[in-house]
Amino acid sequence: MNRPNTGDAEVPEPTTAERVHSLLSATSSLTVRALGEHHDLDTPVSVRGSRLRLRAPLDAPLTAAAAGATEGIAIVLDVTDVAPVAVRDRVRARLTLAGRLHLAHLADDGLSVHLRVDVAHAVLATPYGTGALTAADLAAAAADPLARQEAALLTHLADDHADAIHALTRLLDPALLSEHPDVRPLALDRHGLVLRLDHPHGHRDVRLVFPEPAADADDFGHRMHDLLTAARHGLPAHRS
Numbered sequence: 001m002n003r004p005n006t007g008d009a010e011v012p013e014p015t016t017a018e019r020v021h022s023l024l025s026a027t028s029s030l031t032v033r034a035l036g037e038h039h040d041l042d043t044p045v046s047v048r049g050s051r052l053r054l055r056a057p058l059d060a061p062l063t064a065a066a067a068g069a070t071e072g073i074a075i076v077l078d079v080t081d082v083a084p085v086a087v088r089d090r091v092r093a094r095l096t097l098a099g100r101l102h103l104a105h106l107a108d109d110g111l112s113v114h115l116r117v118d119v120a121h122a123v124l125a126t127p128y129g130t131g132a133l134t135a136a137d138l139a140a141a142a143a144d145p146l147a148r149q150e151a152a153l154l155t156h157l158a159d160d161h162a163d164a165i166h167a168l169t170r171l172l173d174p175a176l177l178s179e180h181p182d183v184r185p186l187a188l189d190r191h192g193l194v195l196r197l198d199h200p201h202g203h204r205d206v207r208l209v210f211p212e213p214a215a216d217a218d219d220f221g222h223r224m225h226d227l228l229t230a231a232r233h234g235l236p237a238h239r240s
Contacts, residue, residue, distance in 0.1 A: 012191040012209060016124050016131030017141035021047055022189070023081050023095055023124075025143040026150065030054075033076040034101065035065055047143070050135035052077075052099075052117040055107060063103070063113050072100035077117065084151035085158045087184050087196045088203055089127070097122040099135075144189045149217040157185045164224070168195065170231040171208055190214045193227070 014022065024045045032039040032054075039062045046053040056063050065073055081093040098121055104114040119135045146153065157165065169183055172195075181197040181204075188194065192209040210223040 011207060012213070013207065014144055014189050014191065015141060017133050017137045018144055019093065019131075020095060020097075020122055020124055020133065020138060021141050021143035022147035022150075023079055023093060024052065026147050027079050027081075031078040032062060032101070033078065034062060034073050037061070047138070049139040050119045052097075052119065053104065054115045054117065055112045056115055057112050058106070058110070062101075063115075066101055066103040066113075066115060069102075072102040072118070075099060075101040075117065083186055083196075084154050085184050085186065085196075087186060088198050092187060093124055093126045095122060095124050145216050146189055146214060146220060149220075150188055153188060153217065153220060154185050164228060165195070167228055167231045168193075168208060170234070171227065172197075172206060176204065176206065188220070193224070 024047050027045055029040065029042050030045070032041060039056075039060065041054060041056055041062075043055040075098070077095070077097040077099070079095040079097070080091060081095070083090045083092050097117075097119060099117045099119040102116045102118070104116045106113055119138055121135065122133050122138065124131050124133075144150075165183055165185060169177060176197055179199040179201070181199040184196045184198070186194045186196040186205055190210075190213040192207050194205050194207045197204045197206060208227055211226050212223070214220040214223045
């Protein structure tokens with residue numbers, strides 16, 4: 001895969017810490033490695049500074065282990081970011097996060113508990129490279145404002161607006177389209193939309209940058225309108 005780039009031009013995109021926040025805020029499942037075991041959890045994750053909050057069943061072995069450790073237990077969290085749209089190589093990123101897990105308190109349902117993870121450090125691996133961050137890096141960042149709506153927005157684009165995706169290809173270098181690739185939306189954030197160009201011999205990802213960042217999901221519609229206007233009128237667009 002080729003990493004989107006514009007030579008020496010600076011392409012606006014989320015930082016590694018922002019990507020980690022966004023991935024955590026949007027995930028609903030993860031794996032906890034602790035005490036030589038792997039524990040799969042279906043749980044939302046909330047991030048406060050450099051601390052995470054998870055939920056686990058009251059009768060889960062992980063809960064019992066945390067309850068019996070006054071200083072917490074050393075854990076590694078694994079989270080996989082999978083594209084919501086069907087494309088080749090759907091894994092967009094893998095997050096590995098190390099820290100200490102503590103029992104927080106019983107949940108209101110009486111059947112699960114809240115667990116707290118004090119983050120020590122994390123590594124985010126993508127097809128483009130690997131980025132490491134500390135607890136301080138995580139605490140200083142926030143999730144992208146579109147992170148929780150990204151999956152719904154991407155699937156809506158792919159399923160209901162194939163004409164718009166086709167129109168956006170007019171903003172691409174014609175050389176990228178010479179093999180007639182299948183073009184699908186792969187990712188989006190406040191800075192822009194990433195398209196996946198799939199062809200028989202591989203694929204390439206191309207970022208189309210919004211004229212200005214999107215503030216929220218409603219604003220995303222306006223930013224898409226800006227790109228489509230540029231495409232339909234042959235105006236230049238920032239791309240990578």
